[in-house]
Every structure is written in C-alpha cells, then in structure tokens.
Amino acid sequence: MSTSSSSLFQSAHLHLITAKPVGDRRRTTHFIPTIKASSDSSKQTTTKTTSTGSSSKGCNIRDSARLLNLSNPQPDQNLTAKYVPFNAGPTCTESYSLDEVVYRSQSGGLLDVQHDMDALKAFPGSYWRNLFDSRVGKTTWPYGSGVWSKKEWVLPEISSDDIVSAFEGNSNLFWAERFGKHFLSMNDLWVKHCGISHTGSFKDLGMTVLVSQVNRLRKMNKPVVGVGCASTGDTSAALSAYCASAGIPSIVFLPANKISMAQLVQPIANGAFVLSIDTDFDGCMQLIREITSELPIYLANSLNSLRLEGQKTAAIEILQQFDWEVPDWVVVPGGNLGNIYAFYKGFHMCKELGLVDRIPRLVCAQSANANPLYLYYKSGWKEFKPIRANSTFASAIQIGDPVSIDRAVYALKNSDGIVEEATEEELMDAMAQADSTGMFICPHTGVALTALFKLRNRGVIGPSDRTVVVSTAHGLKFTQSKIDYHSNNIKDMACRFANPPVSVKADFGSVMDVLKKYLGSKTPNFD
Numbered sequence: 001m002s003t004s005s006s007s008l009f010q011s012a013h014l015h016l017i018t019a020k021p022v023g024d025r026r027r028t029t030h031f032i033p034t035i036k037a038s039s040d041s042s043k044q045t046t047t048k049t050t051s052t053g054s055s056s057k058g059c060n061i062r063d064s065a066r067l068l069n070l071s072n073p074q075p076d077q078n079l080t081a082k083y084v085p086f087n088a089g090p091t092c093t094e095s096y097s098l099d100e101v102v103y104r105s106q107s108g109g110l111l112d113v114q115h116d117m118d119a120l121k122a123f124p125g126s127y128w129r130n131l132f133d134s135r136v137g138k139t140t141w142p143y144g145s146g147v148w149s150k151k152e153w154v155l156p157e158i159s160s161d162d163i164v165s166a167f168e169g170n171s172n173l174f175w176a177e178r179f180g181k182h183f184l185s186m187n188d189l190w191v192k193h194c195g196i197s198h199t200g201s202f203k204d205l206g207m208t209v210l211v212s213q214v215n216r217l218r219k220m221n222k223p224v225v226g227v228g229c230a231s232t233g234d235t236s237a238a239l240s241a242y243c244a245s246a247g248i249p250s251i252v253f254l255p256a257n258k259i260s261m262a263q264l265v266q267p268i269a270n271g272a273f274v275l276s277i278d279t280d281f282d283g284c285m286q287l288i289r290e291i292t293s294e295l296p297i298y299l300a301n302s303l304n305s306l307r308l309e310g311q312k313t314a315a316i317e318i319l320q321q322f323d324w325e326v327p328d329w330v331v332v333p334g335g336n337l338g339n340i341y342a343f344y345k346g347f348h349m350c351k352e353l354g355l356v357d358r359i360p361r362l363v364c365a366q367s368a369n370a371n372p373l374y375l376y377y378k379s380g381w382k383e384f385k386p387i388r389a390n391s392t393f394a395s396a397i398q399i400g401d402p403v404s405i406d407r408a409v410y411a412l413k414n415s416d417g418i419v420e421e422a423t424e425e426e427l428m429d430a431m432a433q434a435d436s437t438g439m440f441i442c443p444h445t446g447v448a449l450t451a452l453f454k455l456r457n458r459g460v461i462g463p464s465d466r467t468v469v470v471s472t473a474h475g476l477k478f479t480q481s482k483i484d485y486h487s488n489n490i491k492d493m494a495c496r497f498a499n500p501p502v503s504v505k506a507d508f509g510s511v512m513d514v515l516k517k518y519l520g521s522k523t524p525n526f527d
C-alpha cells in the first residue's frame with residue numbers, strides 16, 4: 001500500500017490557532033446527585049456534585065460510589081463468574097478462578113468466562129432491562145461506563161474501587177438513512193459506531209475489563225509486573241491508555257510498518273514499551289504467547305477471555321438502544337475473531353436471561369487478503385487452514401491465524417450466521433460511499449459494508465430488514481488510506497468515488513467557472 005502523502009494534499013496548510021480560554025470549567029452549573037453518609041447509614045441525603053465529579057464536600061465519584069454501595073447494595077453481591085474450557089460438555093468439571101493467571105484449558109483449548117446463570121436468573125428479564133436502562137447517561141461510578149453499567153454480567157466480583165474506566169461504551173447507534181436508501185434501498189440500516197470511543201476503537205470495551213482485573217491482581221500481590229499484547233494497532237492503543245491511567249507498565253509487540261501512524265503514536269504517547277518487530281501480526285502473536293508464558297507479563301489479547309466480557313456489552317447496548325427490540329442482522333468485521341463471539345455471547349445472554357426472545361443473525365466480514373474464516377466457511381466448515389495474510393487497507397484485520405477461530409465458528413453456527421469477504425477495491429469503494437453520506441468510517445467498516453452490499457444484492461438481506469453494521473474503529477486512524485483513494489493514487493484501483501480537490505486560479509472568473517460547472521452537474525432532486 002502506498003503510504004506517501006499525495007501532492008494533492010500537500011497544498012493544504014496547517015494554521016496554528018492559539019486556544020482561547022473558554023471559562024473555568026470547575027465552575028460548571030451542571031449538577032449530579034451523590035449520596036452522603038450520615039451516622040445512620042440507612043438514611044441517605046444527597047449533596048450537589050459538579051460535573052467534574054467532585055462534590056462541594058470534597059467527595060469524588062469513587063468515594064460516592066463506595067458510600068452508595070454501603071447504603072444501597074447493588075445486585076452483584078451474590079453473583080460469581082469463573083473460567084471454564086470453551087464449549088465444554090456438561091460433564092466437564094475443569095474451572096479456574098478469575099484471579100488465576102490462565103489463558104488455556106488443560107487440553108490447550110480456549111477458555112470462556114462462565115457466569116452463575118442460575119443466580120442471574122433469580123432476577124427477571126424486566127429487572128435487568130430496567131437496571132441497565134437506569135444507568136445510562138449518568139456519571140455514577142462505575143456505571144457511567146457502557147461496560148460497567150452491566151457490571152453484574154461482566155465481572156460481578158470486582159470491587160468498584162479496582163475498576164479502571166474511561167466511561168467507554170454508550171457509543172452512538174447511527175441511523176444510516178441516506179446510505180441505506182441511496183445505495184442499498186434499505187430503510188432500517190444502522191451503524192453502531194464502536195470506534196467513537198476513548199482510544200478510537202471497540203477495544204476499549206474489553207480493555208477496561210482486562211486492566212481492571214490486572215489492577216485487582218496487583219493489589220492482591222499476584223506476580224503481574226506488566227501487561228503485554230501483540231497488535232495490529234487498536235489493541236495496543238487501548239492497552240497502553242488503560243495501563244497508563246492505572247500506572248501499570250504496558251508492553252506492545254507491533255508488526256513493523258504494518259500499522260497506521262495514528263495507531264503507532266498512541267502507545268508511544270501513552271508511555272508503553274513498544275517493540276516494532278520485523279514480522280506480521282501472527283508472528284507477533286506467537287511471540288507474545290511465548291513471552292507471557294516465561295515472564296510475569298499478563299496477556300491482553302483476546303485469547304484472554306476476560307476481554308470478551310467487555311466487548312459483549314456492545315451487543316447488549318444495541319438491544320437497549322432499540323428499546324429491547326432485536327435487529328434482524330448484525331454485521332461485524334473479523335480478524336482475530338474474538339469480537340464476533342463477543343457479540344454472540346452478549347445477544348445470547350440477553351435471550352437466556354429473558355430480556356429478549358431471539359437473537360439476530362450474525363455476519364462476519366473479512367478482507368479477501370486475510371480471509372481464513374471465509375475459506376473455512378466456504379469449505380462447509382470442513383477444514384480450517386491458517387493462511388499468510390496479505391497486505392490490506394483494512395490493516396487491523398490482516399490476520400491469517402486467528403486465535404478465536406473456534407469461538408467464531410460457534411457463534412456463526414448458533415446464529416444461523418454467514419461469512420463474506422471484500423476485495424481491496426470493494427472495501428475502499430464502500431468506505432468512500434459511506435463517507436459521501438456523512439460518515440467517516442475505517443476500512444474495516446468498509447469490509448462490513450461490502451458484505452452487506454453482497455447480501456443485499458443476493459436478496460439474503462431484505463429491504464426492510466433491521467440491520468446493524470458494527471463500525472469498529474474511528475476513520476481518523478486511517479486517513480492515509482482515504483488520502484490515497486481520493487488522490488487516485490492506488491495501483492490497479494479505479495477509485496470510482498474519489499473526490500479530489502480542484503485546483504483553481506485565484507481570480508473571480510476562474511472560481512465562477514468551476515462553480516457553475518459543478519452546480520450544473522447537480523440536479524436539485526439528487527436524493
């Protein structure tokens with residue numbers, strides 16, 4: 001892929017603007033209620049707290065939460081969770097405490113976090129719906145987070161004091177009205193913008209959980225000196241940010257020259273120990289697995305099933321945002337394949353616990369240059385063969401040997417799922433088309449939209465099917481791919497929707513000429 005800036009864009013000048021003070025934010029007039037302890041802890045009185053989180057009595061939101069918990073116990077008191085071998089039969093007795101450092105089962109298989117479903121079922125579905133709904137849009141610690149607002153289903157036993165959160169989640173579910181109508185003849189198409197997040201990708205959802213648990217382990221004096229991951233850019237950004245926030249060392253293994261500048265600078269800025277390694281993601285993944293089995297470095301990739309407990313909350317959030325109505329389809333771009341299972345798990349838990357009565361059909365979308373799951377699916381799930389992934393604009397999913405392959409297959413089989421793929425041209429065109437309707441998506445979301453185009457064209461997805469496309473990262477992390485596309489600077493690609501700037505002389509007549517031509521090409525009823 002070309003990484004050089006096009007001359008088209010070199011004419012753009014950056015102007016340094018001196019920021020003007022916008023007023024003393026500490027004097028904000030927005031108030032939130034917090035609980036003040038009295039000598040009788042059953043009596044609660046509220047005191048005003050500013051939106052900075054500190055009350056007029058000097059109580060911060062962690063303190064307030066502690067007091068709130070004392071006087072008003074939350075329903076997580078008798079709930080538990082543990083690691084079990086993934087998809088083990090009912091006779092399996094192997095299990096591990098979440099306070100153990102373990103990533104694999106005895107047989108070398110994947111693990112899963114298993115919640116005490118009987119204890120959760122003691123509360124009806126309506127109870128959970130109301131509880132989760134009551135926490136949205138607040139700053140109460142830790143429930144202001146879209147992940148921790150579902151704490152009872154995530155890590156019920158962790159103390160709120162140990163949680164490391166940036167109030168991630170609660171990302172917007174965008175009605176893609178014009179894109180749906182104009183390009184797909186769809187009227188109920190939605191984009192879940194998981195990339196509009198603290199570090200710009202959905203990885204924050206899982207990382208808050210993993211780093212919180214590490215924080216707890218370190219307080220328990222468990223031998224965890226640092227936390228490490230292999231990454232195509234987003235996992236490392238999230239890991240380094242959450243670790244920096246908690247004062248925990250982070251170590252990231254990045255494939256040299258294979259991630260975007262915006263992604264690379266994130267762990268650097270957050271003070272991670274960054275190793276740029278002359279291999280691809282799969283090579284980095286292999287190395288971090290070996291290293292974490294030798295050194296007291298905790299593994300932060302999604303091989304570690306804790307991550308998926310946070311990521312699954314995006315599925316619950318989608319249902320919540322639709323007022324607990326279930327969409328027909330959810331399309332997710334796949335790489336290491338943890339996220340597709342996380343979505344399945346979130347939807348499935350909601351069904352099992354009576355919040356909804358069905359789950360959506362899942363579609364996993366891969367880049368054709370990194371498509372081991374697609375090939376497996378096309379073989380009728382006969383034989384899985386890891387591949388060497390080729391370079392793709394969807395660089396965060398350039399993965400040939402996904403660690404969560406078994407989880408993904410389980411999720412797809414149990415949701416009547418489908419796997420699709422996108423060529424480089426297809427994904428870049430889809431991204432440009434989406435951007436032309438007001439979005440600014442990443443290439444991975446372009447992969448997911450391509451899958452949607454294909455399924456619509458084949459009539460698998462109907463015009464009024466309620467469909468959610470999961471946008472996994474912020475487009476601003478991938479501007480170089482957009483620059484190359486709109487500069488018509490990609491070898492063997494027509495860049496059909498490129499919109500390069502027009503150079504024009506600095507005189508009235510020339511500007512009038514180009515504008516008249518432009519306006520003449522537009523019909524008033526374009527849409």
Ligand SMILES: Cc1ncc(COP(=O)(O)O)c(C=O)c1O
Nearest residue numbers: 334335336337338339396472473
């Ligand atoms: C932006 C982005 N989209 C999609 C994915 C795929 O997620 P998963 O690895 O869980 O399949 C990743 C990471 O792999 C990613 O960083």
Ligand SMILES: N[C@@H](CCOP(=O)(O)O)C(=O)O
Nearest residue numbers: 231232233234235301302336
């Ligand atoms: N896209 C990921 C790849 C690693 O996935 P993970 O979910 O197993 O951490 C990244 O951003 O590094």
